[in-house]
Amino acid sequence: MAHAARGFSLIELMIAMVLGLLVVAGLINLFVANRKAYQVQSGNNYLQENMRIASDRLGWSLRMVDFWGGNKAVGVTVDSSASATVTDNGDCDGNWATAITYSTTGGGGIFGYNGAASPPIDSTCIGGTANYVPGSDVLVLRYADPQVLSPGPVPVAASTITGNADRIFLLSTPGNRAELFAGSVPAPQPNATLMRYAYPYQIDMYYLRPCNVMTGSTCTASADGGQPLPTLMRMRLSDGNFVSDPVVDGIEQLKIEYGEASAATGMAPEYHSADNVGNWADVISARVSLVAVNPVRDLTVPHVATYTLGNCTYTINNGSAATTTGCAGFKPYGDKPWQFVRASQQFVVQLRNRVRG
Template sequence: MKPRSTRPFPPFKRERGLSLVELMIAITLGLVLVAGVTTLISQQSSTSRELNNTSRQIENGRYAIQVLRDDIELAGYYGAYFNIALDFPVAGASATLPDPCAASVAELDAALPVAIQGYDSPTTVPTALAACLADANHLSGTDILVIRRADTNVTTLDPSGAGAEAGQAYIQAGLDTSKVFKRQVGIGPDTSEPRVFTLKKMDGAVADLHRFFVHIYYVSPCNKPATGTTCSGASDDNGNPIPTLKRLALGVSAGSTAFINTPLVEGIQNVQFDYGIDKDNDGAPDYYTTGTYAQDGSTELVATDWWNVMTVRAHILSRNPDASGGYTDDKTYSLGLEGNVGPFDDRYKRHVFSETIRAVNPSGRRAQ
């Protein structure tokens, strides 16, 4: 039997936790890591927000140009009717511009030659527009553009006259009882005698109708008013007023002829138009004007000058919908003949979109 060892067991080592110093170092390192990750996420979020704002600004600017281009190119289109120059000779014509807010048959018919009509940077809404555009809804110093044309789609009447919407303005082109080709502007419906639309096709059927459009483009200081239909200030758009391109359109409300107001594009802060005037009747512009004076720079434009608008240069200042942190807009922006605007010295980023647009119908008639 072996004797038991008398060597003492090694001392038992108890497990020890972190010291206070080690714990504080670990917490500090953890906080540094968390702060770094938080900063990275914040920067990525800010970058994503700026990219989104820039994308919206570009999209809004391009869309605004597209909307204006589509309408200006069709200005002066009146369906099958094309004898504008023959029926409205310049000699002895009225120099008074037609009322943009007019909705009577006689006034709409008389306004046909003025397919494009503009108001140059009014500080307050012109008297002629006051009937359909409240001054508070127009951003002071921005242009107002009026387009007159017909719908490219036709409205067909059946023999009873049914098919024309009550309160809707239409233009009809066809033969009268003497087989003379004419135009006729009227307001539906057409189911009672005497008939509103009496022109015929060659086969004797009732000539097709086209809805008659009057579009008034303007910049409003807000998109959605805080209350009612009139912009009132800082409380609009949930406390962040956004300048918006809007359109008043001749249409129908509750069965009656009326102008319908529609917001089109947010973030459009300014629009300016230069009008190309044809002096020698060849369908090409000979000079450009802001819409106030003729080529000599002192004679005011009259209605017969507006008949000669062949092209429109549109300049649109698009603004980010939201402010950018740490950014100051100290730039100036060129808006054609109107000159420069800015610097605004705020935190909104901006960009100008410009395009020259041909009024195909007025210029095409002269170029033939």
């Protein structure tokens, strides 16, 4: 009876403990590996989703360029009431906002500014030099929003228009004439029986800002909880004032090339940076290049790579500063850039209203 009641010996207990520790250690390693895999996959999903949002928003605006309700830009009259309703924001004033033809510098349905060390457009437009990512391009697009108001010889939405005196609208008689205006609906011309369509007027300016959530009105080192994250911004008109809204964060660099087509090129587009576009009226497509970055560090491997976006090329090195060429003062995200996952994307958007005439 005494022999049968004996417990484990010390050696048996130690062996059992060692085996148990080995099993627990294996489970911990499995958990850590799964967590790292989850973080890597989440980071990839973050990058892909950010690039999808950026390409969708940019692509939609580019496809709407020079939509004037069935008329060409040269057939659109700009009433003085349209420019007068815009509050000046530096060089981004009423005349600039409604410059839908290329007779005005910076005008037309599409116009680009090549990236520079400081904002290539008046810094007042974007709230100061600190709110611009050096080396990134600026894109300006003008068009009429396709959400047409109620049509008719006198649009049924006339009361809606007069009730929004600070908004600019396009009144179009397709294939005949169109007019940008604000306030009261212009009198029918030349035929009072023709159908007229009213559209809200849009101007979009896309640029990169060094942060998403600013401290006050400026991107500082304390923005975004102390980790400023470069963000794709869209500046637009809202009741006569220019406002900037974040489109998506995590966009590190943005460059755009413009496809010019002419008789000299056999009507096949040749892509140039904004500074090298010969005639903006001949631009029929845009080639957009962007790089997205995941703000969560990944120390599993050094994420070294070279990214070429138009005339800007930069290389992420392991353990040393990044090298840049043609990027005009640009610095990649992070104090140690090689610890952050990046992804690049390039896509071409056809300016369908240009191609269709």
